[in-house]
Amino acid sequence: MRIGVFVCNCGTNIAGTVDTAKVASEALTFADVVYATNYMYTCSEPGQQEIQRAIGEHGLQGVVVAACSPRMHEPTFRRAVEKAGLNKYMFEMANIREHVSWIGNDKAANTAKAADLVRMAVAKLRFNQPLFSSKMPVNKRLLVIGGGVAGIQAALDCADGGMDVVMVERKQYIGGKMAQLDKTFPTIDCSSCILGPKMVDVSQKENITLYASSEIESISGYIGNFTVDIRKKATYVNWDACTGCGACMEKCPAKNTPDVFNENLGSARAINIPFPQAIPKKAVIDARHCRQLNGKKCGVCAKICPVKAIDFEMKDTIVTEKVGAIIAATGYDLFDHSVYGEYGAGRYPDVITGIQYERILSASGPYGGHIQRPSDGKEPKNIVFLACVGSRDASVGRPYCSGVCCMYIAKQAILTKDHLPESNSYVFYMDIRAPGKNYDEFVRRAQEEYGVQYIRGRVAKIYPRGDRMVVQGADTLLGVQVEVEADLVVLATGIESSAGAGELAEKLRISYDQYGFYMESHPKLRPVETNTAGVYLAGACQGPKDIPSSVAQGSAAASKVQSLFAHDTIETNPQVALVNERNCIACGKCIQVCPFGAIQWKELRGGIKKAEVLPTVCQGCGVCNATCPPKAVQLQHATDNQLLAEVNELCA
């Protein structure tokens, strides 16, 4: 084989601590290397042309580039050698930047290590074989998991583009957390007024199939061809018949059912439609509180229902959908403040959370939009807001900033003044994080126009005095302790990952961080992709986010799906396992260990069994290769021979 080596200076990134000319001259002594040079920026257009020129001029059959991580530029160089007539797998990359020049200052040692890495790459390249990908069809249907504002945006964008969309929502209604909000910052527009039309669109678009009260059971397949099992949970109401008239709710005798949509501020009925604008507007029976389902005599709803939609015998069912891409938009949950003993650990009825206050402010909320205390229904005069409850607090395992609380407190304080002009609002904060468009102006307005008293310091404790709550904290700007007697205390509980995010990530085969937020492929340049091809992210499942960012990410993920679906076929990755049938002893170990179910039995003439890899399912992990006793299964482009050649060079 005739091999050419190109050592990149990367400006001073590599040349600063590696003698690239020396690496190139050393490379000329390696077996099969007929040409070697160093170059300022190999990834630049003239740099690529230099590679192509050398291929033609020196009759190169393989190319090694010693530069940055293959994650950066391997595709660039593969394209370059392909243009010059080589198979793109006759190319190897030695990472002498992230693995060498950036991590050490000893130029002699760095140069020696860089030469070693190049020697290994050359040794491997000598065993490389041309590989060819095949094409397979793309199923142009999209699955959106989660029906919050991010998922809705992604679904509508793709549906507008003419694609079939399947939306799966765990709750009985779509809209997510935004549906629970009263108004939105910084424009104070009504949340349900701006979200409502989008929710209605989802239910009316013919190419969107909505599964509410449903969860993902399992996912198999790969980009372009996923198979998804969806568990439709038993609602005990036949939704095809239910008209959402609400007669059942009025007559249901189980009056002590917690009102989850109103954050337990009131009580609902066991059969319930959570709010007037709910999409789908269908009733669901809460099996834990229904009298009939708990062995008592009832069945009132079944008698009252004018369309006979009640079905106490209903069971969960599984439906299977085939899609080509998946967007995870599973949103977030709110921090449980009961770990804060000093704030009452949830004991005090008049110490509530931000989302509870949203429900109190909302006209469709438990008090009809009139601000009152949960304990005695009195109108509060002094209201204290606490920022950073479960945010920026390492002692409760939440060291990150939730990003939205500063803004929603300012909004709630402004709305409080609108509702109760005689009231006084106090905000305890550490820093104001308001980097969005018109955000800081909004917080200033709360202070300047609405007279909200901002106090810079954390609150140490909250305790009752008479029928009021004493909030004791600090004003660190003055260096004094501060005490406020409050009628109502609102804790701005922070954002945490959605319950069950980890289990879903495992089904999607995507990774998540230590807090349960899904990992994007690159924090800056691939913000909505995951490391699993065909799976994209939108909204707060990736990290705390406000509505504008969630919507933007929903659209971004949708555009990624549309560019995928713009092709009828996708190229398969040929770096997959391959069975050499002559060596296969049919022990079946590879079939057992394959995490993707990509290996199956194949029967030859005469009933001889052999293992066979399904190249479209194989993800190229190499577990079968490591397991196979006679080494009959080999992972293409990382075969035993190739890896051993590298190790031999290193140990020579």
Add this chain to the structure above:
Amino acid sequence: MERTNTLSIRQSRDTDFIREVEEASGQDVSKCYQCGNCMGSCAYTFAYDYPVTQIMRLVQLGQKDIVLGSSAIWLCANCQACTTRCPNDIDVARVMEALRIMSRKSDTVSLPDIQAFYDEFLRSVKTFGRVFETGLLPIYNLRAKKPFTDFDLAPRLLMKGKLTFFPALVKKRKKIAEIFEVVKRDRFSKDGKARPEPLSSKTDI
């Protein structure tokens, strides 16, 4: 100490001091983001010259003279409310304790009476095996040069049995006195450097 309204940070910033406080307390003071929770929790903020949040800030800025000369570190009752509530898991009370020890070593104790109380308290424990209040209080009062403070409370406390005429008999009080010797020997060896070592297992209390 007088409050300072101008700090020439470059001149007065003592980085060795920051390191010494961190070593003596085992805490990373740079973790403090000045939320004020310790100050809000502290029962003695009203009496401090610098609230505890500001003591932490002054340590971050390496302001050795102000910190070691402050009354706050001596008024601290070591109740540990600050430690309990610190969102960054800093043991603030231990930082205060380290500062008291450093203040003694550098001979900058701002409230010698309180230092005297610590001394007399420990002397009482060493002598009697536990505190003998009826002995401790008059001696402390004499040392603090206010002999009649709280004197009027004595009869009532005696009648209620809160004070006794004779020290309680503690078993093996000599062994307790030995603890003091062991600590002195182990922790303040020749170089005067603190060596936090556990007592030898032979010490039978």
